[in-house]
Amino acid sequence: MVTSRDDEFEIVLGPIRRESLWTIAALQGDLTPIHWHDRAVSELGVGERPIAQGSMIVELISRAVDQIEPLKRNIASLEVRFRRPVFVDDLLKISCNLPEGHEEWLLTVENENGVTVAEAKVEPSAFPPVS
Amino acid sequence: VEGGRGVIKLPEGTVSVSRDLNSIYGLASSLPFCRPGGTSATEADEESSRNEVNFSLLMTLGPKACANGWAGIFDRIGLSTDSSVLAHTLRMEFGSPVLVDETYRVTGCIQPSRVTLGKRASSHFAFEACFEFWPIGAIEPLRPSATVTMTMVSSSEPTLA
Numbered sequence A: 001m002v003t004s005r006d007d008e009f010e011i012v013l014g015p016i017r018r019e020s021l022w023t024i025a026a027l028q029g030d031l032t033p034i035h036w037h038d039r040a041v042s043e044l045g046v047g048e049r050p051i052a053q054g055s056m057i058v059e060l061i062s063r064a065v066d067q068i069e070p071l072k073r074n075i076a077s078l079e080v081r082f083r084r085p086v087f088v089d090d091l092l093k094i095s096c097n098l099p100e101g102h103e104e105w106l107l108t109v110e111n112e113n114g115v116t117v118a119e120a121k122v123e124p125s126a127f128p129p130v131s
Numbered sequence B: 001v002e003g004g005r006g007v008i009k010l011p012e013g014t015v016s017v018s019r020d021l022n023s024i025y026g027l028a029s030s031l032p033f034c035r036p037g038g039t040s041a042t043e044a045d046e047e048s049s050r051n052e053v054n055f056s057l058l059m060t061l062g063p064k065a066c067a068n069g070w071a072g073i074f075d076r077i078g079l080s081t082d083s084s085v086l087a088h089t090l091r092m093e094f095g096s097p098v099l100v101d102e103t104y105r106v107t108g109c110i111q112p113s114r115v116t117l118g119k120r121a122s123s124h125f126a127f128e129a130c131f132e133f134w135p136i137g138a139i140e141p142l143r144p145s146a147t148v149t150m151t152m153v154s155s156s157e158p159t160l161a
Helices: A018-028 A037-046 A054-069 B019-028 B058-066 B070-076
Strands: A002-005 A008-013 A073-083 A092-097 A103-109 A116-124 B006-018 B085-094 B101-113 B127-135 B144-152
Touching: A008 B070, A018 B019, A054 A092, A054 A103, A054 A116, A054 B058, A054 B070, A054 B085, A092 B058, A103 B127, B006 B058, B006 B070, B019 B058, B058 B070, B058 B101, B058 B127, B058 B144
Parallel strands: none
Antiparallel strands: A002 A008, A008 A092, A073 A116, A073 B085, A092 A103, A103 A116, B006 B101, B085 B144, B101 B127, B127 B144
């Protein structure tokens, strides 16, 4: 659900499903255990549950971009910085501030503990969407 | 080492962007299939929104075309898939739209990254994988339809150079 106030938009997504990580791992050919094996993650010392693939986070940001009305235009570039791992069962909040006149938008992805897990910069295209 | 100092040029490949795969990708993360800046594919507007490819599907198709997926990429740089490799940054730049049912020529390379790591990761290594999607047609475009660059951080040293 998207909520908005003035130039600020917020969308809550998730929880991240374990089955989705398996599907994406199979499609990508990414057999890295941290995406499916709890123990591999605990041995890495970053958490207790499997870590979502970067592409999953991009997917969620893509969804936010798709649901926030002012962002519904062609995109010239998208840059994502993965700050912290996103785990299975995490609930994420994506917020975006769209000050008028700015040609570059910043999206912040936080987990339910308020920790920023990713930041994205979206540059809209000068051209209208293709139909 | 191919393609310059520390750069591994991956074999060129082609991908036909399948509508089904685009749809599966959306379903895997409970998403409708999306397009860059476009409209979600609901039943009502499926026809109008069917064309463009989900962002993150490009992250699958690039490695698949050039090195048979991310496991193949890791293998090329001497890392096993149980190495602790984490995504650091991703950048996608779009030219003309990448469309389902079209075929693209994909080029790819892997190289050391100049990204600055924080203190906690100073003992780690950064490398980036870059893929370009070129439309196949009579007229060679000036720039690719999409460029995907992903920087990853590893606790082991990739054998790039």
